[in-house]
Amino acid sequence: MSLLQEKTENKSVFSFMWLLSTLILLAALIFTIIPLIFMFTASAMPSKDILKMPYRWVPRGFHWQNYFKAIAGNDGNYMFFRNIINSVIVACSVTVSTVLLAGITGYGLAKFRFRGRNIVFLAIMATMMIPFEAIMIPLYLVATNLHLQNSYGGLIFPFLVNAFGVFMMRQFLITFPDEFLDATRIDGAGEIRIFFNIVLPNIKPAIATLAILTFRTQWDNLIWPLLIAQSEKMKTVPLYIVKFAAEKYTDEGAMMAVAFLASIPMLILFFSMSNYFVSGASVYSSRKG
Amino acid sequence: MKKKYSGIEKKLSRWGWYFVTPSLIFFMLFSFYPIINAAYISLFRKKILSLKAPDFLGLGNYKYLLSSSDFWNSMRATFVFTLGTFIPLVIVSLLLAVLIMGRNKGKKFLQLAYYSPAVLSSVVAAVIWMMIFDPRGIANQWLNFLVNTPGVDHLWLAKSFMVQFSTMLVYFWKYIGYFVVIFIAGLASIPHSLYEAAKIDGAVPRQIFWRITLPLLKPTVLLVSIMAMLQCLKTFGTQYLFVQAGSPQAPINVITLNIYNTGIRDHLLGRASAMSIILFVIMLFFTWLQFKTSKADDVDY
Structure with a gap:
């Protein structure tokens, strides 16, 4: 059932719809996944790095102390x-x-x-x-x-x-x-x-x-x-x-x-x-x- | 011959009873008895650890609640949360499900990715978002970037409006994938031939959605709506944790939180039971509505 991929007579409408659907799906993907990535990356950072602006998504090294404390x-x-x-x-x-x-x-x-x-x-x-x-x-x-x-x-x-x-x-x-x-x-x-x-x-x-x-x-x-x-x-x-x-x-x-x-x-x-x-x-x- | 047959039937019917009895006893003890007991306790001024016999109040607890601004605040908080959460949940999950079904690739991946927050426990979800909503956290950073207000703290966990919005967002995040999956199962059960026929008749995707998909999906939409609503009415974890971590209680003092605080913290068991019964009646009403609508709208393909 590929509603949006079907060739319609108006080709530009088709590609616009396709682009829009991709954007919505991607936005939803970012929204659902980001907090999970945040949880994992933040668990590997010292506290002072977590609340730094802007947030650094890749931890420098793995801060094991967090896990010991936990x-x-x-x-x-x-x-x-x-x-x-x-x-x-x-x-x-x-x-x-x-x-x-x-x-x-x-x-x-x-x-x-x-x-x-x-x-x-x-x-x-x-x-x-x-x-x-x-x-x-x-x-x-x-x-x-x-x-x-x-x-x-x-x-x-x-x-x-x-x-x-x-x-x-x-x-x-x-x-x-x-x-x-x-x-x-x-x-x-x-x-x-x-x-x-x-x-x-x-x-x-x-x-x-x-x-x-x-x-x-x-x-x-x-x-x-x-x-x-x-x-x-x-x-x-x-x-x-x-x-x-x-x-x-x-x-x-x-x-x-x-x-x-x-x-x-x-x-x-x-x-x-x-x-x-x-x-x-x-x-x-x-x-x- | 006939006699023997009915003998077997009798034996089997006895086994039927044996098999359902354990659960039946369980439900008597752990569902029916407590709900009747809750209705009974709600008529008394009962305090835990009190040696005095409880005073009979009749409907006194209910009268008290109906004139208590704290109770009405809880009703308001519960209904604001429920409406503000389940309507976006149903609409957005339906949209995402339809968009996913329109894809050739990545269907499975997207479903699982959207579903993944539902795997976490509600306490974990609340804790993650508490960090995100921190004054220095990424919620402020990203919102300030989007609306171009550098350095502003939006007080996600402090301002009355924002803390309500925050609890809704956490819940929305946690359950969106769950409802996407339900809708996809509903969409997949619509026969392909209907779409083929519509296309041959020259229908465009928009028409197909409004004229075929949505009407046929109506039972699922209704079911999901009421299910989401019943879930939202019972919300507890996020609000409890936010209050524990220092958020103001009044804006998010939902009915379950109020029952917990009244019954367990303040030891006012009669009053807490009266609130439980009110919650039960509200949920009963919506469940009845669900049965009524799902009977009336059963669609045959």
């Missing part, structure tokens, strides 16, 4: 490692449980007929309308009563599965061939084994898409850890950055080094599995059926 933290207690491990633990647990629970629920909804199925489906979909920000105060009270502050359980439990994941898995599994399932049933396979050995291995793209979406949401999660993790040891990476920014606003180089370090896991995932990021976004536009 990791050591203001108190020099190297809480960064602990916090990044916390983030990894929370994000991975939530991802595994979301994939399993959303998978099995989506499978139940897509491939089994039972009374009340539509009501169950609608009830789960209805939870999509409840923003987390609206239920965080009651959840916070419950977590306090159960003494779940500053614990992995407290950070993980509210996110074990989500309605969007169930929806996505259901949509994906509706087209899963029934004959295939029936054949394995006739062979005497149990239902749980069918799910783990037949269904899950055959929906890897959907799993990867949902896993990346979930991991990312958790890696980005700020508001709930802010409520539940007050102790330094239980903080996650976003909280580490908030603390660093609030205390050390003046050390620009170290600030950018923290930002870059915190983004490395997501950047690696993005560059190695960009297709799944993109398919995660486009689930929305193909949600018919």
